[in-house]
Amino acid sequence: MELGKNLTARIIVYAMLGAAAFSVAAPLALMVLNALRSNFDILVTPLGWPSDPDWGVFLRVWKEAGLGRAMLNSLLIAGATVIVVCTISSMAAWAIARKDVPGWMVISLYFLTTTTIPIQMFMFPLYFLMAQLSLINSPIAVIIIYSAIFTPFSLFLLRTYVLDVPMELEEAARIDGASDWRVFRSVILPLISPGLLTVALIVCLNVWNEFLISITFLQNADSATATVRFYQLTGRYGNNLADLMAVATLIALPTVVFFVLVQRRFIEGVSAGAVKG
Amino acid sequence: MTDTSTALALPDNRPRRRKPASRKWLFVMPALLVSLCVVLVPVIATTVLAFTNWNGFSLPKFVGLANFVSILQEPRFWAAFRNNCIYTFLFATLPMVSSLFMAVLLMTVRRGRTFFQVMYFLPVTIATVILAQIWRSMIFSPTSGVVGWLQSVGIAIDNPLVNPDTSLLGVLFVDMWSWWGYLTVIYFAALRQVDRSLIEAALVDGASRWQTFRHILLPTVLPTVMFMLLMSIIWSFKVFDWIYVLTEGGPGFSSEVLATLAYKTAFQSFEVGRASAFSLSMSLLGMVAIVIYLRIQARREKA
Numbered sequence: 020m021e022l023g024k025n026l027t028a029r030i031i032v033y034a035m036l037g038a039a040a041f042s043v044a045a046p047l048a049l050m051v052l053n054a055l056r057s058n059f060d061i062l063v064t065p066l067g068w069p070s071d072p073d074w075g076v077f078l079r080v081w082k083e084a085g086l087g088r089a090m091l092n093s094l095l096i097a098g099a100t101v102i103v104v105c106t107i108s109s110m111a112a113w114a115i116a117r118k119d120v121p122g123w124m125v126i127s128l129y130f131l132t133t134t135t136i137p138i139q140m141f142m143f144p145l146y147f148l149m150a151q152l153s154l155i156n157s158p159i160a161v162i163i164i165y166s167a168i169f170t171p172f173s174l175f176l177l178r179t180y181v182l183d184v185p186m187e188l189e190e191a192a193r194i195d196g197a198s199d200w201r202v203f204r205s206v207i208l209p210l211i212s213p214g215l216l217t218v219a220l221i222v223c224l225n226v227w228n229e230f231l232i233s234i235t236f237l238q239n240a241d242s243a244t245a246t247v248r249f250y251q252l253t254g255r256y257g258n259n260l261a262d263l264m265a266v267a268t269l270i271a272l273p274t275v276v277f278f279v280l281v282q283r284r285f286i287e288g289v290s291a292g293a294v295k296g
Numbered sequence: 297m298t299d300t301s302t303a304l305a306l307p308d309n310r311p312r313r314r315k316p317a318s319r320k321w322l323f324v325m326p327a328l329l330v331s332l333c334v335v336l337v338p339v340i341a342t343t344v345l346a347f348t349n350w351n352g353f354s355l356p357k358f359v360g361l362a363n364f365v366s367i368l369q370e371p372r373f374w375a376a377f378r379n380n381c382i383y384t385f386l387f388a389t390l391p392m393v394s395s396l397f398m399a400v401l402l403m404t405v406r407r408g409r410t411f412f413q414v415m416y417f418l419p420v421t422i423a424t425v426i427l428a429q430i431w432r433s434m435i436f437s438p439t440s441g442v443v444g445w446l447q448s449v450g451i452a453i454d455n456p457l458v459n460p461d462t463s464l465l466g467v468l469f470v471d472m473w474s475w476w477g478y479l480t481v482i483y484f485a486a487l488r489q490v491d492r493s494l495i496e497a498a499l500v501d502g503a504s505r506w507q508t509f510r511h512i513l514l515p516t517v518l519p520t521v522m523f524m525l526l527m528s529i530i531w532s533f534k535v536f537d538w539i540y541v542l543t544e545g546g547p548g549f550s551s552e553v554l555a556t557l558a559y560k561t562a563f564q565s566f567e568v569g570r571a572s573a574f575s576l577s578m579s580l581l582g583m584v585a586i587v588i589y590l591r592i593q594a595r596r597e598k599a
Binding site: 029035040044046053061062064103106107110113114115117119120121133134136138140141143145146163164166203224227230245263264267270271282286290291 | 319333334337339341353410418430434435443477481554563574
């Protein structure tokens with residue numbers, strides 16, 4: 020489909036692609052630029068270049084807003100969720116891909132259905148149950164809920180990786196007397212590890228950015244994740260947009276850097292699910 | 297059962313393979329158990345609670361259909377439902393067309409493909425709360441945003457989020473802004489599956505670019521497009537973050553959707569029974585949308 024030597028057509032196409040990229044980048048640039056301006060400048064001239072960039076703002080809001088604590092919370096919850104999801108979904112993916120479990124079809128359908136159910140359909144009883152158990156503001160509740168929410172997606176993704184593992188390998192291990200667990204750990208897991216890495220990346224990013232569950236189950240300053248902390252601050256910094264944008268930049272930075280570093284695997288992982296169907 | 301029957305079916309002179317009794321179901325149990333505890337059991341509980349007047353603390357009392365009768369009479373419910381329909385319809389259709397167009401454009405260039413993909417994908421990697429706040433205070437705000445700057449240079453434009461006629465569309469616009477690039481990347485991946493020689497052959501044979509797209513590219517990506525259409529419907533019907541951060545459903549209830557309505561009813565007025573009724577209606581209506589979609593698709597496949 021390439022355009023070959025038609026220069027005018029090429030310029031038009033690149034202009035359109037560039038305009039689209041600009042429309043994405045401009046709001047993100049506004050976040051960083053306005054973080055560097057003073058709040059007074061923002062209100063006097065809404066759209067402007069930081070004439071006297073205030074780089075110290077990042078360090079200041081980092082301390083003031085307790086961002087270190089919030090990001091640590093996000094990281095811990097994301098890490099724990101990744102470990103739980105990878106463990107339970109790879110085990111289930113193996114059994115379901117090999118159709119070795121009675122009712123594997125029903126189980127697959129069940130997991131598929133759970134992905135379509137709105138969170139509001141199950142969060143109220145969970146909330147009041149967790150309140151009874153004093154697990155509000157505890158990362159454990161959030162980790163368990165995230166694990167349940169992200170398991171179906173990773174199960175179906177890992178299933179396609181299991182299907183690529185030749186049956187003969189498993190049988191050979193079995194003839195050598197390996198148990199189910201041994202086959203899973205020594206044959207399946209190493210071979211689906213690229214899939215596990217993709218799952219880990221996607222789950223990690225989604226947990227870091229998640230809002231509805233974290234805002235409901237983590238309410239105080241100590242337990243807040245980065246997104247919750249940011250939402251809490253929108254009230255406090257309502258009159259100081261420069262500081263608010265500095266906080267936004269600091270929270271967005273890790274995921275953006277992370278994504279740019281692993282973009283190839285990430286984009287492949289995301290599109291594999293949709294393209295393979 | 298199946299193990300013994302296949303073993304018996306083997307000819308007797310062949311050595312029987314000793315296969316330990318399969319305990320594979322143990323491997324599904326952890327995932328299933330977590331999901332049952334977090335999703336299935338609470339879903340059942342929510343369904344039951346929809347028929348009670350529970351406030352989250354005292355003992356729930358069974359009230360029959362009272363919650364449903366009362367929410368069906370509430371204008372807020374119908375406004376939210378109408379907003380959900382508008383939102384889902386536009387969210388499922390507009391980005392589908394524009395992203396497909398962008399993905400085809402991306403197919404026509406050789407240099408910069410990775411760069412454009414990474415750029416377009418970027419918003420998906422940033423938290424919705426943050427993106428929503430950028431749009432709210434740095435773009436839509438008449439005091440500190442781009443809208444304010446446009447006003448100062450004399451362009452008549454107003455914050456769409458504070459006008460009841462445009463608040464929903466304002467939120468929708470931001471949501472689509474963050475989303476179209478993700479779709480483009482997926483469509484692009486699907487388009488690249490098309491055999492290059494097929495495209496070249498068509499062009500050599502004198503097919504126009506539109507014909508090449510219509511008869512070679514489109515049929516190949518159609519399954520992906522239909523799959524993403526279904527996903528867009530499912531996801532956008534559940535929309536919560538964008539509305540909650542950008543407008544909280546306001547002004548009035550001009551941008552209220554069922555997800556925010558249910559949430560507020562449960563956690564702001566603690567009418568958990570009624571909130572559950574909202575959630576249940578939302579799930580049922582979402583299911584109706586999915587069934588209609590599947591029906592249409594099945595009919596199309598037959599034709």
